[in-house]
Amino acid sequence: MATALIDEIDVLAKAKRAIGGAYIATADEEYMNDAQQDYFRKLLMAWKRSILEASAGTLQQLQDGPIRDADLNDRASSETDWGIELRTRDRQRKLIAKIDSAMRRIEEGEYGYCEVTGEPIGLGRLEARPIATMTVEAQEAHERREKVSRDD
Template sequence: MASVTGDDIDVLNKAKRALPRDYAPDENEDYMSDKQLNYFRVLLLEWKRSILEASVGTLQNLQDGPIREPDLNDRASSETDWGIELRTRDRQRKLISKIDAALRRIDQGEYGYCEVTGDPIGINRLIARPIATMTVEAQEAHERREKVSRDD
């Protein structure tokens, strides 16, 4: 399965906390009803907004100037921190493109259905990973195929 970092989970949880508390999707409802689609649209938009908001601080720090630590160890530590921060932002940039793709699937009526089998992905999986494009079974099969091709 695609790696999910603590930062991604934190930002997603922050987005979930910003949603109205009066509704949560339920497996007993009609699958991908208007209420569910609206819930996921708002969640995805809020998640994207949270990511963009977090990236503003990184951009501001980059614009404030280069690292000027007099001590070589301090400079190396600062450069390592910057490298980690920039990799995190790059990962989040890729996540935003996945969020945009999920929003397009909502608009096209394809959201919530596996791109491989066409089966419903499931509410609980979408709540946990709103950008999911495959059922758990299809994702596991995909990962097994990837592992076999890597091992060859």
């Protein structure tokens, strides 16, 4: 799980480098103005492109090299590695759906606002997690409710 999260962060960092770094807002700037929306649109597209490139590499490796280790321990290790890789790619497939949803919200003018409270999510949170749909407070409340219902 930690490996998948690290991979996701690395891919997002790569996308930020591809578009020239983080967005720096000025003090007199309106929240979610055209420049900010354009920045996040480019970031989301670069992030998606990076994920698709990594997925293509995985597919190519699967097609090129079936597991044929003679030693049973080596084979088990290879199969475990492939299982982890495939789970990571499945997680990224789901992430692509969230990226597409964020792109749709940009087009509809809903991006950057909490789906629960309607309040601005904030540029810092969106910079760290461009697919965020809730403010930190709303997300924490959601997770507390989820934990309580899970404990019942």
